[in-house]
Amino acid sequence: MYRLFLAIRYLLTRPINLLGMGGIAIGVWALVVVVSLFSGFLQVIEDHVQASRSDIVATELPAWAEWPALRDALQHDPNVAGMAPRLLHYGLLVEPGKRPPPAPLPGRSAMHGGDQPFLFVFGVQADLEAKATKFDSWIRHPDIPEAMRVRDLTDPLAPIKNTPTVLLGIDRMRREGLKPGDSLRLMTANLKRDRDGRMTPIEIDVELIVGGAYQTNHGGFDGNNVFVDLATLQQAIFPDAPNQVQEIAIRVNDPTQLEATAGRLHREVQRTLEKEGRGYGSVQTWREKNSLFIKNVAHQRELLKIVLTVIMIVAAFLMLATLSMMVTEKTADIGILTAMGGTPSGVTMVFLSCGLVITGVGVVIGLTTGVVTAVYLEEIRQSWLWATGHDLFPLSVYNLTRVPCRIEPLWLLQVTGMAMVTGLIVSVLPALRAARHDPLISLRGV
Amino acid sequence: MSTILRATGITKNYAIGKQQIPVLRGVDLSIKAGEKVALLGTSGAGKSTLLHLLGLLDAPTSGTIEYDGREVQSLPVGERARLRHQQVGFVFQFYHLIPELTALQNVLLARMMDTSVLQYWGKRKQAKASAVEMLQHVGLGERLHHRPTELSGGERQRVAIARALIAEPKIVLADEPTGNLDSATAKEVVDLMFTIQQERQLAFLLVTHDEGLATRCDRIIRMKDGYVVDQDLTSDEQAR
Ligand SMILES: Nc1ncnc2c1ncn2[C@@H]1O[C@H](COP(=O)(O)OP(=O)(O)OP(=O)(O)O)[C@@H](O)[C@H]1O
Ligand SMILES: [Mg+2]
Numbered sequence: 001m002y003r004l005f006l007a008i009r010y011l012l013t014r015p016i017n018l019l020g021m022g023g024i025a026i027g028v029w030a031l032v033v034v035v036s037l038f039s040g041f042l043q044v045i046e047d048h049v050q051a052s053r054s055d056i057v058a059t060e061l062p063a064w065a066e067w068p069a070l071r072d073a074l075q076h077d078p079n080v081a082g083m084a085p086r087l088l089h090y091g092l093l094v095e096p097g098k099r100p101p102p103a104p105l106p107g108r109s110a111m112h113g114g115d116q117p118f119l120f121v122f123g124v125q126a127d128l129e130a131k132a133t134k135f136d137s138w139i140r141h142p143d144i145p146e147a148m149r150v151r152d153l154t155d156p157l158a159p160i161k162n163t164p165t166v167l168l169g170i171d172r173m174r175r176e177g178l179k180p181g182d183s184l185r186l187m188t189a190n191l192k193r194d195r196d197g198r199m200t201p202i203e204i205d206v207e208l209i210v211g212g213a214y215q216t217n218h219g220g221f222d223g224n225n226v227f228v229d230l231a232t233l234q235q236a237i238f239p240d241a242p243n244q245v246q247e248i249a250i251r252v253n254d255p256t257q258l259e260a261t262a263g264r265l266h267r268e269v270q271r272t273l274e275k276e277g278r279g280y281g282s283v284q285t286w287r288e289k290n291s292l293f294i295k296n297v298a299h300q301r302e303l304l305k306i307v308l309t310v311i312m313i314v315a316a317f318l319m320l321a322t323l324s325m326m327v328t329e330k331t332a333d334i335g336i337l338t339a340m341g342g343t344p345s346g347v348t349m350v351f352l353s354c355g356l357v358i359t360g361v362g363v364v365i366g367l368t369t370g371v372v373t374a375v376y377l378e379e380i381r382q383s384w385l386w387a388t389g390h391d392l393f394p395l396s397v398y399n400l401t402r403v404p405c406r407i408e409p410l411w412l413l414q415v416t417g418m419a420m421v422t423g424l425i426v427s428v429l430p431a432l433r434a435a436r437h438d439p440l441i442s443l444r445g446v
Numbered sequence: 447m448s449t450i451l452r453a454t455g456i457t458k459n460y461a462i463g464k465q466q467i468p469v470l471r472g473v474d475l476s477i478k479a480g481e482k483v484a485l486l487g488t489s490g491a492g493k494s495t496l497l498h499l500l501g502l503l504d505a506p507t508s509g510t511i512e513y514d515g516r517e518v519q520s521l522p523v524g525e526r527a528r529l530r531h532q533q534v535g536f537v538f539q540f541y542h543l544i545p546e547l548t549a550l551q552n553v554l555l556a557r558m559m560d561t562s563v564l565q566y567w568g569k570r571k572q573a574k575a576s577a578v579e580m581l582q583h584v585g586l587g588e589r590l591h592h593r594p595t596e597l598s599g600g601e602r603q604r605v606a607i608a609r610a611l612i613a614e615p616k617i618v619l620a621d622e623p624t625g626n627l628d629s630a631t632a633k634e635v636v637d638l639m640f641t642i643q644q645e646r647q648l649a650f651l652l653v654t655h656d657e658g659l660a661t662r663c664d665r666i667i668r669m670k671d672g673y674v675v676d677q678d679l680t681s682d683e684q685a686r
Contacts, residue, residue: 001566002558005551006544013546336542339503340609341531341559343523440498443538 023315028366040404082131091188123233165211169222355427535610
């Protein structure tokens with residue numbers, strides 16, 4: 001009992017120990033808040049990415065990949081619920097009489113919502129696409145005002161006045177002041193192999209009419225992808241290959257079997273597209289397909305963990321300094337404790353308890369304030385915005401309705417463990433020094 | 447009366463570098479329950495060293511120390527600490543109170559030494575009551591919540607006495623307890639100690655340079671250069 005009692009008394013009479021405690025609390029707080037924010041963000045991004053993709057996609061299909069053959073090969077898989085063929089191209093969408101917008105600064109990532117003037121153009125069959133992705137809900141998204149909607153939701157890519165239509169992300173449409181019925185030109189090029197085997201670029205220019213808006217919630221996707229009818233794109237870029245397919249979007253029945261299904265489909269695609277003993281094409285889950293992006297955010301979270309741990313290390317040094325000072329100051333007490341029936345291990349425990357109490361209280365303060373901050377991040381953002389006019393976390397960039405936050409109990413445990421171990425390590429050194437101190441020295445002296 | 451503490455053939459050498467300095471060169475003494483013994487001797491004779499050995503704060507180079515007939519000098523550290531707590535109360539010349547604690551807390555601390563947090567929690571009221579009573583007994587009922595810096599020397603020594611007695615030891619080892627006090631205060635403190643000694647039938651080993659004080663004891667042991675030179679009854683008793 002005397003160990004804890006004395007430890008607490010020592011601490012209460014030495015406010016300097018609050019430094020170490022505050023340091024630990026700040027470290028724990030930062031680790032909880034920032035990592036919860038990032039975990040929440042990561043979750044949101046995964047959700048958004050998933051919402052804008054099919055469960056599985058067959059990509060990197062070679063020039064001889066044909067939709068009917070692949071469809072027949074893949075549709076027997078028990079876990080395949082729906083499939084949609086796609087053609088993929090790129091180009092500029094230009095309003096007649098307007099210049100194309102200038103290229104953005106290099107390095108501005110499309111994935112983080114910075115829309116590029118250069119677009120990916122998806123050629124899809126609306127009815128099949130709806131079976132493989134959430135295409136139907138994208139064009140029916142409640143955020144799309146009536147005036148921007150596709151006229152005929154049952155046939156969203158139907159031509160208007162005999163001109164093929166294009167669907168754009170709602171934000172991009174707003175930004176560029178487009179509305180359904182506006183004329184656009186898709187300007188792009190394709191490489192064509194001439195008789196000598198040389199590749200020459202051929203200019204492609206397709207007249208389009210804005211059919212309406214779509215919204216997937218994944219801003220990075222919506223801003224940079226447009227949909228046209230499969231046949232339109234096929235005629236423009238593969239006029240000689242009506243069955244050509246570049247990508248197949250696949251929906252599964254049982255999402256828990258995603259990896260296994262992707263594996264089976266991969267083998268099936270490779271087998272179907274085999275040429276000269278070699279398989280072609282690749283099948284990926286939505287997570288694999290976007291792994292770089294998701295990993296990127298996850299990686300940033302890990303980096304932040306390391307950076308924030310530095311706070312904890314600084315706090316640990318503070319604790320080491322104050323505890324060492326205290327032991328030096330308190331050597332006189334070691335003699336009397338021993339005379340009253342204390343042992344060296346008991347003396348060690350007095351000073352170890354000091355360190356553990358500092359760490360423990362620091363961790364508790366850090367955890368509670370951290371969790372509260374994380375839970376009320378959105379409210380904090382709003383108050384800050386209201387008070388200073390500065391938006392700490394612009395939600396619209398990420399298509400969010402509130403600041404994301406995900407408090408992971410395991411992480412809280414890890415932070416607690418990390419802090420306690422750090423506190424223990426820096427307390428052990430001074431405590432052992434106290435235990436090695438000869439009690440007789442202080443009993444003899446003044 | 448039974449002998450509670452017996453030391454036989456105690457020697458103690460201190461090593462300074464490679465050299466062994468003999469400080470105690472074979473000390474024999476025994477103390478009976480309820481007996482007051484004064485330990486006199488020139489400075490450097492080894493009185494404090496002997497007291498530390500008898501109080502199990504240090505181990506003798508050779509010789510045996512018995513408490514209630516049980517040899518204790520080579521017991522493990524924890525055992526010796528427990529014995530020290532149960533059997534011995536120390537009073538020092540320089541009080542050695544813990545400055546962060548109030549008078550009451552200093553006394554309570556001695557009570558906490560061998561209990562766990564839970565054990566102590568169970569009897570905390572009782573412990574506090576007995577500590578208050580102890581302090582009242584030494585005349586500090588009005589000074590319970592004073593820190594050592596807020597007490598006079600005599601008051602500090604009273605706290606130290608209360609602390610030495612709270613765990614109900616059988617023997618008190620006092621090393622020049624009045625060495626730092628003026629003669630009037632010293633007399634008060636000594637009177638107090640002897641009153642309590644009488645009440646509780648404590649054994650008392652009192653190191654002092656004060657011949658007058660020594661004669662108030664039942665017996666005087668004189669030391670010189672690590673030897674006991676004279677171990678005798680006080681002059682009063684001899685006269686009888
Ligand atoms: N740790 C030590 N190392 C070496 N020598 C020591 C040590 N402690 C004490 N001594 C020596 O032992 C001798 C006896 O010391 P001790 O403190 O027991 O004397 P004392 O009789 O209590 O003297 P005083 O009346 O001045 O208190 C002294 O000569 C001292 O120098
Ligand atoms: Mg001495």
